[in-house]
Amino acid sequence: MAHWWQDTPWRMVQTNLPERAMAEMDAERFARSLESFGATVVNLNAAGIIASYPTKLDFQPRSRYITGNSLLEMVDACHRHGIRVIARTDFSRIRRDVYEQHPGWAARLGDGSIVDYHGYVSVCPNSDYQNEAMFQVLEELFTTHPFDGLYCNMSSFFITDYDGKVHGVCQCERCRTLYQQATGRSLAPGLSLRDPAMGPYIAFLARCGAQHKAKLTSFLKKLNPELALDGVDFARSEVSLDYDCPNWVYKASSNARIAAGPGRTRPSDTASVGFLGFPHRYIAPPPGLMALRQWQSLANSGCVSLYLMGTLDAARDTAGLKATREVFRFHQQHAGILTGLHSLARTVILHSGSWKRMSAEEMGWVRILTESHIPFDELPLSELKDTSLLNGKTLVILPDAPRLSESQAGALDAFVLAGGTLLITGATAQGPGSAPLTCLGGAKVTETRQGLxxxxxxxxxxxxxxxxxxxxxxxxxxxxxxxxxxxxxxxxTWLHLVPESPLGPPEECWVGDVREEIPGLLRTFCGSGQSLWLPWKGAALCETLGTENPLRFLQDVLFELCGAVSVAPDLSPMVEVVLAAGQGRTVVQLINAGGCCGAAWRDPVPVHDISLKLPDMVFSSVHTLRGGQVVCRTTGKELLLTLDLLQDYEAIVFEQST
Structure with a gap:
């Protein structure tokens, strides 16, 4: 029997409620507004920093505004309207008065000080608060309220505040002791994000996080196996617009792909943030941007998600809500077609770092594949244990991943031996302690050149x-x-290096005759497959500079040497194409990002007479979900399709013959 989150169409609304919103809460109106919007799931304030219910735990402050309908009445009302309810908790901070009673719960900087942001003190994830008191809160919450799942907000060993400032890593006595026991090293007092010792510390954090997640999962499932947990049963991320946060055009697509996975086996809760960051929580982003995020998430995961301050019915800036509601209602109308699909991509990007904070090289490859109309998936490298995740793939791209584990290197070598193509960039597998890649044929780094x-x-x-x-x-x-x-x-090998030349007035600048036999591209055949190595980061230049040099070269590598195929060679690069199948049909989705104009977001420019080259397939009928007209012609090897018009989004549905 399936769990509820496996067969519920995922249309999430996260309502971050100010504490005082509970004073006049009308549970029925709250639930009706969600139902009218098309939501099937809501993420609702519950516990942690402040309890939104009459807690009996003396260390958890109770809201002063519980005078309207209760949290229990809100959950019950949502259930009556067919809406699942996720409990939003926040154990990342405690109020100052709680800290004074429990000073050992606080995260500490190198000098022993705490971070107190207007009366809210940052907490250490290794503290008794998150490893003992937190579980008391959860037991009380879930045994008194029939929630359907749990989301824990913002817990991190990196001590930050609501201004976005990173103060450093936790240096409390417990963290120091655990780090010493785990690594045999002392935790450097001034450890920063750029410190070379950050690598072992990140590995330490990963182990701590995995242990805590395992403990939380076991605890929650013993309470009720039908409680969905973020990071296990569904995967939440945010797509936001803030002063110091570059608004990457492909963020929603990328997050949705990674969270859902190629098989789309778990809901991707890619929350489109409906405000302009922490300083302006009630000012909505541009409607065109809000709509684009939802179409991207829908196409790449079959899910949609909105995150806003307050309740839907109380929102005054509704421009972004109108754009989002259109996508929610479209999803509601066509959920039977757009859910239960799996990706048809033959290419996958593996991300070695945090997929929520990608490097420019990783972002560049997402851009190149998207704008070249090469369907692809994305996976965290940490999930690669063997070749099972690479089934059905012919090309794996691994951008600048200096350290590989034995199992990761073994899986990639096995993929190549079996006939796959591996494309790596930068210093992949060349970092200290990395397992080697045998498929590179003995190629190795002998020198690093920087500051070019x-x-x-x-x-x-x-x-x-x-x-x-x-x-x-x-x-x-x-x-x-x-x-x-x-x-x-x-x-x-290919390419030669032209070394540094004089800089200055034009009279002093020339390309000399010296060429160094340093290759810019290497290929090694191994077993039935091949590896290719670009020992530089060209995709990062495509992302940061946006130039066609070296974009065209990297596209040639993909098409001429890696065997990648574009499904729309003549289509505008501003249109994203997603191929998926399931339930007896193939679905081609197109998302128009043509409204992206520098830092501005407008309605997309319509695209006319789109031609697609798809793998040949047997189908009994074809139709669109947004009114476009299609003409199909088969050649025996390809299915040639023409779509007359693309506005913001279109889905082309091929029903298979029965």
Whole structure:
């Protein structure tokens, strides 16, 4: 029997309620507003910093405003209207008066001080608060209220505040002791994000986090196996717009892909934040941006999610809500078609860091594949234990992952031996303690060059035919850093390095005759497959500078050497194409990001006469969900499709023959 979150169409609304909103809460009106909006799940304030119910625990402050309908009445009202309720808790901070009674719960900086933000003190995740008191709160909450799941907000060893300032990592006595026991090292008092010792510390944090998650999962499932837990049964992330947070156009798509996975086996709660960051919690982002995020999340995971301050019926800035409601209602109308799908992509990007904070190199590859219309999936490298996650894939891209575990390297080697193509960039598998990749054929880094300003890769004339898009651009910008690689005995290489040249007035600038035999691309055949290595970070340049150099070269690598195939070679790069199938149908979804204009977001520019080249398939009928007109023609190997018009989003549904 399926759990509720496995067969409930996921349309989440997270209502972060100010404490005083409970004073005049009308539970029935609250539930009706969610139902009218199309929500099937709500994320509702419950416990932690402040209890939204009459708690009996003396260390958990009770809200002063519980004078309207109770939290229990709100949960019951939502259930009557068919809406599941996730309990939102926040154990990242405690009020100052609680800290004074329990000073050992606080996170500590290197000098022993605490971070107190206007009376709210940051807590250490290794403290008794999060490992003992937290579980008392959860037991009280879930045995008195029929919630359907749990979301824990903002817990982190990195001590931050609501201004976005990172004060440092927790240096409390318990963290120091545990770190010493785990690593045999002392925790450096001034450890910062740029410190070389951060690597072992991050690994320590991962172990602590995994242990806590396992304890929480076991505890929750013993209370009730039908309680859905964030990070286990569903995966929540945020897509936001803030002063110091670059608004990456593909953030919602990427988050949704990673959270749901290629099989879309868990709900992706990619929460589109309906306000302009912490300072302006009641000012909505542009409607075009709000709609784009929802269409991206829907296409890549089959789920939609909104996060706002207050209740839906009390919102005054409703421009973003109107755009979001349209997508929610579309999902509600077509949930039977758009849920229960799995990805048809043959390419996957593996992310070595936190997928919620990607590097420019990782973001660059997402952009390149999206704008080249190569369908792809994304997975955290940490989830790669064997080749099972790579089933059905022909190309794996691993951007600049210096350290691989034995199991990760073994899985990638096995993938290549079995006929797959592995494309790595930067210093992948070259960091201290990394397991080696046998499929590189013995190629290894012998030198790191940094601070480059005028170096260039040259495509020599004899290699020009391998990169047909670059015939008029033989020079490539390597960026500020590259790695000199000594090829293996059977490794094929491309490109030469033009070393640093003089900078100054134009009379002093020229391209000299010196060429270094340092390859910019290496290929090794291994078993039935191949590995390719770009020992520089060209995708990062595509992301940060937006230039076609080296974009065209990297596209040639994908198409000419990796065997990747574009499903829309002539389509505007501003249109994203997603292929999925399930329940006897294939669904092609198109999202128009043409409203992105620098830092501004407008309604997208309509795209006319779109041509797609799809793998040939057998189908009995084809129709669209947004009114577009399609014409199909088969060639025996391909299905050629033409769509007359794309506004913001379209779904083309091929029903299979029965």
């Amino acid at each position: 300003r005028s170096s260039m890769w040259e495509i020599p004339p004899e290699q020009a035919d391998d990169f047909p898009s670059c015939r008029s651009t033989p020079w490539l910008d390597p960026g500020p850093e590259l790695w000199k690689v000594q090829p293996g005995p059977d490794t094929q």
